[in-house]
Amino acid sequence: MIIVNGHKHKISEALLDKPLSQWLREDLFLTGVKIGCEIGVCGSCTVLVDNQARRSCKMLVKDAVGHEIITIEGLSQQDGTLHPLQQAFVDAGAIQCGFCTPGMVLSALALLMQNHHPTRSEIRQALKGNLCRCTGYQQIVDAVELAARIMYPETK
Ligand code: FES
Ligand code: FES
Secondary structure (H helix, E strand, C coil): CEEECCEEECCCHHHCCCEHHHHHHHHCCCCCCCCCCCCCCCCCCEEEECCEEEEHHHCEHHHHCCCEEECHHHCCCCCCCCCHHHHHHHHCCCCCCCCCHHHHHHHHHHHHHHCCCCCHHHHHHHCCCCCCCCCCCHHHHHHHHHHHHHHCHHHC
């Protein structure tokens, strides 16, 4: 059994050795999981596994059995309202082509769950494994700072 975005999935024997990224995209149609390099370098395939940022191209389905996965599709509400972190990426101008964005957002979310008010240096460190070929990193760091202020105002 694997829980993905709150839904339980039974896993057949035949799927166990499939890359997790491919299973999420091809079998569950969660195409927000982007496949770039497929060798663990670009971070575009990042998902949360038990709230830790993991590269799904470097995991097999069997590695995820018994764990809880969150993809970018699991962040927004049913009515389409974006998660505050997603909205912050929009508001900070941190998206161009958007290919890196799901992985960036999920890596940033893993950080913010651990550290409600990271410094810019800590944000850069947490996102160093996520590559963006368009936007540059300034606005992405701005977005994570903005999200922290919105998500955790009481602790500021
Ligand atoms: S596709 Fe997984 S790290 Fe690049
Ligand atoms: S917005 Fe295009 S790769 Fe980051």
